[in-house]
Amino acid sequence: MSIVPLIKVNMVGVLDDKDTVLEAAQAFGSLHLIPLVSAQKELEAVPAGLGRDAVDALRWLVDCSDQRRPETRADKFDLDDVVEKTLKNRKALKTCQDLLAKLERRIQDVEPWGEFSFSDLAEIGDNRLWFYVVPNGKLREIDPSDKILETVHRDRFRSYIVLLAPEEPETGAMPVPRTHVGAIPLSALRQRHEDAAIDLEELELERQALTKWRFVLAQNLAAARDTSARRRAALETADTGRVFVLQAWARRDQVSEIETLASKLGIAALFEDVTEEDAPPTLLENAHAMEAGEDLVEFYQTPGYRDWDPSAIVYVSFIVFFGMIMTDAGYGLLLLLFLFLFRKKFAGSALGRRMYRMSCWLMVSTAAFGVATGSYFGVAPPEGSILNHFKILHLKDVDTMMKITLTIGVVHIVIANFLRAWHERTPSGRYQPVGWCLVALGGLATFLGQGTVVATIGPTSVIFGLLLVGFFGSDRKVDSVASGGLRIFDGLAALARIVNIFSDVLSYMRLFALGLAAASLAETINSLSGQLNQSVPGIGILIAILVLAIGHAINIGLGLIAGCVHGLRLNVIEFFNWGLKDEGTPFRPFKKEETRL
Structure with missing residues (x-):
């Protein structure tokens, strides 16, 4: 896990060649452009002639349930004609559907009166x-x-x-x-309804026939957006006389590729290192297995360029927290089966593939914690069975589960502070997080080691950590009484965060609480269905099965929501609060848009 080092690129060329250079830079696809001039904010993403009409037409064709084989040759494609026919079809089809619904209601109202005419x-x-x-x-x-x-x-x-x-x-x-x-007779209403139904079928067939153009239409839209992006980029370059300057951020390891590109285009490429005054965007780079962690991190906050990349830690901890919240082997294996059956739905994009891998690990974590707590759709394994030997956690053992969740919280926050200290460069930035690590570990040792020697070491660690935090409350130099007073004030202000670290550690108790709630609800559903089966002979078993299916479906839905919300919240609120200092801007490469359906 790392934040990719960047370098500033200045491309200088003849103004007449600007369009060619921009098109080549867009094809290169690895430059984050720096606006040198304020562009027109109202510049639309799709130019006139294609506009929202074409976007709406494409959406209408893609949403059609019956798709024709896509036509890939553009020589037979007339954009304006296809867009016009598609939008006309959409309007007519919706009008026909409204008419059918109106006639159905009218027939329903008139039918009891029978056939009559005035x-x-x-x-x-x-x-x-x-x-x-x-x-x-x-x-x-x-x-x-x-x-x-x-x-x-x-x-x-x-x-x-x-x-x-x-x-x-x-x-x-x-x-x-x-x-x-x-005044319209019932027979006339029924005839109109039949005519409208036939018209609707013809309009649906027309829509189905138009779907063959969806791929070529998507290509035209992608090309239009690429053109629009180049038009905006052209407005953000610095033009002086016959010369233009295009400035961008690029990966440091791509310098040779950029030089080759510049040489091919016949322009000059000048490189500048990042300075303290610069605010470069943040480009995260992780191993293939951890890429989904970048999506989790950027969902809430992009770390600053001079900060560190928490993607891998957030990814692993999110999977662990999710499993602790759902904590049922049956749920995990069932959802894992569904993921396998619908795996092709995720294969269409890189984001989909990342989400599929992460979802599989989330379900594996859920199943693993379910085995550890002995919960299989809320049913505990029989005594003496093989599965019962793997039951090492007891959700209803409040004292033990509190100790486990508080330990997880302390470890998570200590990791955040340690990594922040590792990447900081100032004494305050380095030693304050170390002090908070000692406070958190000392408090945990005091809580866990009650009645042992460890309990005496804990308070000492807390006191030493607080002294470290207070002394390194800031990097202010003491060269006068006033500055000394301000240094003391900074130290006291830093110590006020002891309330934050205490409340943040307690926040991890939700892992135990939500896991216990999910397991208890599953047991209640099983108990209720069993009582229904016994109290209603015969049909009771059908009612019991229905209660089981609906009840566990609701519990799974609640577990998915709680696992995502609270599992992510502990990372992006508590963990980021102690681990990250600055918020950055994501690296957005200037590249051609992919054609997607």
Whole structure:
């Protein structure tokens, strides 16, 4: 694990060659550009002519469930025509779906009234038809002596009544407001519904046919974004007369490659080392197995360029913490099986492959801690069995589990302070973390070694650590009474963090609490399903299986959320708080965009 050393590159060339140089730099794909001039902030990612319409069209085609074989030849592709047809299809298809839903609701409302059509007013003595849906319990409130009405349909709860009158009856004449049925007969509504359903099928087939252009459309969008990125980069170079200067950060080990590129382009390449005034971006580099740790770190905070890379430690500790929180062998193995079955879903990108590897290790950790605590879907292994021999942790042994989790917390924070001291260069930066290491270890020794010789060493370590922290509270030079007073104030301010280290260590108790909660919930689910099976003969076993499936699914979901949130929180809050000093900016290479579907 390391932060890659960088060097500042200045490319100087003729202004007429700037576009060529930018395209070559983008193809090189390893330069983090430094803006020398403020670019237009409103410059869009996709230029006019492609715009959001093309992005929306591509999304519409990619989301189609039935995909055609993609066309890869661009000679038959007309961008404007494909985008226009796709967006027209989307609008028509959504309109048709809305019409179908409206017709289905209308048919459902009209169906109880049966097939009818309105007669001419003159044929029925200038009377009109008024429709009412009356709950059966309110039928007694209707006075039929002064009304011409007919019940055309009745079910268990409602009666459908048609009233004949020249004007709408006054409020109160009927127990419910009238229903608006409309003038379109039921047969006509059904015919319209059938026509709309046929139109919808044709639109879906048209959408399916258009999906063959998704790959070429994605290529055009990627090329458009590349062009837009070069346009922005061109605005951020320093141009003077006929000369331009392109400045960027690059890996120090790529100097020879950059020199070769500059020679090929016929431009000058000048290199500068990083100075104290510079604020370079941070490029993390880890072994293949630990790459996912970079994603975990940058999810919350990128370490400063002059800091250290915590990716490997965060990766390992996150896996351990996650396993302690879920702590069930059955859950871990089940989810590991699901990961294996859906492994191809992760293979489409480098990020997906990293997440797949990390997810597998998370499930292995969950299974391992489940074996250690003897939890298999909340069921403990029988006494004397082989699995029972591997049960070395007892979640309900509060004293032991508290000691284990507090030890983990102290070790985690000590590692953070030690690595910070290792990478610092000032006396204060080096010895303050060492002092906090002594405080944390001394406090742990006092807690664990009660009644032993270790308990007497603990307070001594705490006192010595606090003296170290207070004395090296700052690097302020004492050359007067005022500066001496300020130095004392700095030391006292540094000592105030003893509250932080105490609360941060206690935060690791959540590992035990959440693990115990997950195991207890699993046991409760099993107990509840067993009681249901015994109390309801016959069908009880089906109810018990349903309770088991739903209950354990909920418990797994809660465990995944808790494992991710709290497992990551202990790293990015408690660990980073003691281990990292500065926050940096991530290294963003100027490179061509990949075509993705």
